[in-house]
Amino acid sequence: MPHSPRRPVRIALAVAAAGVVAASAAACDARSGPTASPGTDARQVTVVGEGQVKGTPDTLTVNASMEFQAADATGAMSQTNDRQQAVIDALVGAGIDRKDIATTAADLQPQYGSDSTTISAYRATNSITVTIRDLAKASDAIGLIVSTGGNASRINSINYSIDDDSQLVRDARARAFNDAKDRANQYAQLSGLDLGDVISISESASPTPPVPMPAMPRAMEAAVPLEPGQQTVGFSVTVVWQLS
Template sequence: MPIAARATSTRFPLAVAAAGVIAVTLAGCDAQSGQSLTPGSDTRQVTVVGAGQVQGTPDTLTVNASMEFLAPDATGAMNQTNERQKAVIDALVGAGIDRKDIATTAADLQPQYGSDSTTISAYRATNSITVTIRDLAKASDAIGLIVSTGGNATRINSISYSIEDDSQLVRDARARAFEDAKDRAAQYAQLSGLDLGKVISISESAGPTPPVPMPAAPRAMEAAVPLEPGQQTVGFSVTVVWELS
């Protein structure tokens, strides 16, 4: 992490007209050791923030689905839920989904109270799984299979797209962020009549890459679920300090 430089008298102040410029000071710091340098009479620096974004097409779909039953007794509710979820899992595996891509995320049993709020009238059991579908051509059929096998007990909690390996997108976004910062710094150096020197420090902040949400599928259906992966954005923000000479 960059260490904030100590402010001294500013010989060549720069007007901060763009959001990308944070400060222009006379202090310096060592980017490798993180120790402050003793500012000389001619030490100047400019701190800017650059941003970079790239887009990629998602290649993975994740579905979170639950089976839910209500029964007069706890055992009955739990047994029905477990049996139905097992049937769903077996159906997915039979359709070509790798068992390692199916994970149980919750198994809940909750009493349901009557109108007096003190007497237990029934028990609600829920069993949830997350299914990772790596072949998007199978995604619509897989969701349909969950619903048709689970029947009225099915609850589709969420459907989201993601990019399994976004390492190249991250590198591209980082490069764009740095170039953006460099362009900003060069412009401010030119405006102040100075030259852009060596880099003093760099720090970055990855932009959020949320999964692309999809609307929940209906609990009972006959037609295939229409799915479109769209585009996903990978973003980076980088703060760079340059010497000015």
């Protein structure tokens, strides 16, 4: 079989072992095939496999702020802190573990009048992130934040996630490798060669983004309808095999 040209070839997802000339492979249309290492008689094939599995989120994270505006900085900050403390106490009283409540921001900003030079008031904001591990309590917890905070409430974001995705990761990794092996076997057959030992494996985990929900209105009295949907855990693996 003729040797491949000696030009270096770059791979977007992973770098093959030293001395290997590898063709890049896209996730859905792997274009890699049998290649020869410069200066040797070895034949190799480099392929990229993809694996994805879906799981149902079991955790909800809420970022909520309390915001007040007052003529003086002390008044604005005091009202904001008092209201946020009331929210925290209410959540703890409802069964949310205190360790799952974290302050993420405390902000105080002057507000200027129409002339843009004179301070007319101060706006204070205090933000917390609440991790809700029992989704059955999620709607009530969000309602509690708003009912306790009143018109000072700001629901900035709501995100679903999977607390322990280790099994999903293992399943996605196995699917990615099996996909790569199927592709490599096909290239070997098309080349009239046999698939040999694995030379190298490089993996790239696809990020699992949280499932966002739009920001809520400043005040709500009705229960909040929530649906967790599903999240995807994915892996991409680049594998180099010998061909014989």
